[in-house]
Amino acid sequence: MRENACEISDLTKHYVLKSETVRALRGVTFNVPQGDYVAIMGPSGSGKSTLLNLLGCLDRPTSGSFRLGDDNVAQMNDNELSHIRASRIGFVFQSYNLIPQLTVVENIEVPLYYLGKLNKQTRKRCIELAEMVGLGDRLDHRPTQLSGGQQQRVAIARSMVNDPYFILADEATGNLDTVTTEEILAIFERLNQEGRTIIMVTHEDEVSAHAKRIIRLRDGHIQSDVQNKNRVIAGTGTPGAIPAIPADANPVASPTTS
């Protein structure tokens, strides 16, 4: 069992914009232990989005190290990063980001498609994940036929499909009303109770109040990194257990060996 979902040390990121260097991150260090529930907060311009992109392996840091399992992601090339994203990270976005021409099940399958691991077993698991988020009766629906909350639940199911090191939620409730927000947070809560690591980026205090730990960024530095003492536990959500992952479907593999 991995001890830490990810380890970040002295991470910096500089952008060059019109001959002017923007230092978005100026040395950020923290570890996210397995099973943690972290909220990353900060005003705009604090480097929050930059950190999110780095955590999501969408970008490479200027310096520092970002260890995901045994690999230092900071040194990887584009193809290797793609593989890491497909195998170790579960994305949940603010605007759901489902693919419009695919059905619910097919959307959940997308990361497996890029891992080259589609078969009857994984299809079964995708259906179970859809059932887990309460969409078992809408497997063949298109995203446009679903409400915002339902789309976000599909996105959560999709983020789970590759058994990621952590779920990275970017303002996952930003487009939802309070009731639906509560539902989504309840799902996160349940997933966390089942041992999933969750990193969420948000600017809403009501949302971050659900996390176990809150990291605040300001001007590219960590301003504070504290345990959340007044933690709000979201409602029980939809009952059901997370389906076991078939052994051969475990996509965790070193990108250098696959």
Place this chain on the structure above:
Amino acid sequence: MLIFRTLQLGVKSLLLHPMRSLLTIIGIFIGVTSVIWLLAVGEGVSKEAQKRIQDLGANNIIVRSVEPPEDSSSNFRQVNLFGLTRAEHQLLSQTIPTVNGAIPVREMRKEFAYTGNAAVKPINGRLVGCTPEYQEVTRLKMDRGHFITSREVEGNASICVIAGRLAQKLFPSEDPIGKQIFLPENKERYRIVGVCKHREASAAIGGSLSSQDFSNDVYIPISTMKSRMGDIVMKRSSGSFSAKHYELTQVTLQVRNVDDVPRTAKLIMNTLKRNDPNRQDVSIVVPYELLEQAEAQRLMILGFMVLIAGISLIVGGVGIMNIMLATVTERTREIGIRRALGANQGDITRQFLVETMVLSVVGGGVGVLLGFLGPPIFNLARSILESSSPKLYASIPKDIQVMTPEIVPLSVPLAFFIAVAVGVIFGIYPAIRAAQMDPIEALRHE
């Protein structure tokens, strides 16, 4: 499995904009269909030309007498001999080693009548003095009786063989065999020993050989013609005489080996012009050379057609590129999502290439199907034109009227694969552009 999924995804994505995809497919299939149709028509035309030339025989060299332009000072007393002579015929057949046989022919215009039926008016036709080999050279088929035999030629027999059309006209209700045909101008009679099957008139080839109508022919032994009629043909029209003096109209030389034809033709020309290099009263037709010319022409037509069709395929390809660039821009967000979920640049390139390939394969497939419909549609259009406006129909070249479009077998796979290749070539740039997008930017794209 994965390939199937990629394909399925491509089709699904294309179905997001059915109209757009349909129009792109139309662009491709018009290109493919036009390749197949144009080549089929081109092939049909050139096959027709080749058939006509082959009717003359690739082994043959035809030397014809040419009547010199009429000289106003000439009169009945001074008739000059023109054209091929019997001596030249002998010379050619005996001195040129590559020649197998030389078949002399002498033609003249005559009126033919049948005295046994008063209702039948005399018919103007062609009296042909020839030898038994003439039948083979002109590919005449016998309907009844037999063609002139060598014995009849040797014996100056007063017999004749007549063309099927003429037989129908002169003997509408009788059996022509054994009857006598009457030549009013010469007061001569010839017993009919054979009737030929009808043969379509041969079309003219280029400027070198005028068309020949076989329908009113009467064939007699060439020896009989010489002994009965001599070498001077006199005509009386509107009170004045005209006379022609010639010995032979045509000599068809059969060359033993096709490869020797060009050399032999040159040799014949030199032989005939040995005394007068500017001799104008003979012309030489070499079907073999015409055949080669026709082949060159065929290739030229094919090349031209391929060029036109290729242009339309490129236009189709530009259409594909245009659509795919629009699609890529429009689906920037999707590209960002896919990249975030683990697609690498190759995956994205592949996805969009598959879409263009689906477009071009479907377009190519439809194009091939419609390509096969080309000949029937062509024939239908021709018959509609023939019945609706005969004047317009008559004005189109004879080649087009008689030819049947023939699908060139190679053109079908060729057109199809060119279509697919065009799809790939024009799809690669949009696909690479899609793959090279920054995933962060693409995700932010609205």
